[in-house]
Amino acid sequence: MKINYFSFLILLFLYINPLQVHPQNFWRGVQGPDGGVNYHAINSNGYIFISGGCGFLRSTDDGESWTGQAPPSLFSFTAIATNSLNHVFVGTMQDGIYRSSDNGMTWIQINEGLTSLYVYSLVTHQNDDVYAGLYYDVCKSTNNGNSWSPTNLGATFVNTLGINSSGVLFAGANLQGVYKSTDNGATWSVCSNGLTTTNIFTLSINTNDDIYLGTVNGGAFRSTDEGNSWIQIGLNGYQVQCFAFTPSGEIFSGTNNGVFKSTDNGTTWTHISNNGLSNPYVYCLFFNSAGYLFAGTGVGLCKSVEPVITSVDDSIKNIPRSFILFQNYPNPFNPSTTISWQSPVGSWQTIKLYDLLGREIETIVNGYYEAGSHSTLYIINSSLSSGVYFYQLKAGKYLETKKMILLK
Secondary structure (H helix, E strand, C coil), rough: CCHHHHHHHHEEEHHHCCCCCCCCCCEECCCCCCCCEEEECCCCCEEEEEECCCCEEECCCCCCCCCCCCCCCCCCCEEEEEEECEEHHHHCCCCCEEEECCCCCEEECCCCCCCCCCCCCCCCCCCCCEEECCCCEEEEEEECCCCCCCCCCEEECCCEEECCCCCCCCEECCCCCCEEEEECCCCCCEEECCCCCCCEEEEHHHHHHHEEEEECCCCCCEEEECCCCCCEEECCCCCCEEECCCCCEEEEEEEEEEEEECCCCCCCCCCCCCCCCCCCCCEEEEECCCEEEEEEEEEEEEEECCCCCCCCHHCCCCCCCCCEEECCCCCCCCEEEEEEEEEEECCEEEEEEEEECCCCEEEEEEECCEEEEEEEEEEECCCCCEEEEEEEEEEECEEEEEEEECCC
């Protein structure tokens, strides 16, 4: 068999340099953020906000591009949170808290009553009260941050806060453990039973109200009873810095050695390749509406090459972007009608019925509802007469009212 000169050169090259199959990177860099990405929040419109060494940035296109006007502070940005009005709150070191009502374009400083200007954590309650974890104590605002009052927790370095679906408030204080309040911060109790370390880094709560706790070199812990007891769930020796949850129950944890994944509530963990990750220190994790996983690292932002949440987890793609109260159907009606609404976030929601004079007649809906679409069948009270009535949806500070007509 004859081999021409060109074919010979190809065979010689392959012999000297055999083909190597490189696995595809799990991660790729995201253009825009320059510096560490330590904190994030997503509002009901799907806008993503990040802060940290990168300053303050916003994405209105699912994380494809990033812009933003940072608060006018000379100090580093720390915590970030949003409320049902889509106001953004950003904490700083030594400069207190800033608020934006236009998605981060302009800011005002809101420090009246704060007991410290060192802000380590922020969280918003279902009723839109705002809590700030400070160098000393937790402060609370019931008026959108216009003024603050101490809750007298008496702990220092409160670097993580969380609120479950029942409104129970949790605070993680570095070197002091975990505290909880069932009365909106009026009183606190220690809930560190089962913890082998009090060096707390982060606290996250999933949709089942299970609490996941990340510690400094002490691994991760889980509580399924509102913090009354904890069990250690691995990642020993790692600094566990953040968690993210998929609708199907998978857990992702960011550590000082990249990201780990668990499919069994944290019983076992699998390390995700660091290939493509800009830095192994992962401080925040979040998903966009297309199911891609984003990782904020010590030097920038990365994104999974492929969606992590697939078609099996379509529920995340169906989350509404805003509150909407729909017109009841049928209308006019007798004796029953269906009232439907949608919610972009999980919160305590009520629907009440009023007459033409604005007098409350009855409560149709009163409970905690997850983000999504909901409906209820309303059957009239037999004592109601024909006429015009109004039904009102309230979720936090969001209000919307519709008119309905009863014909007997």
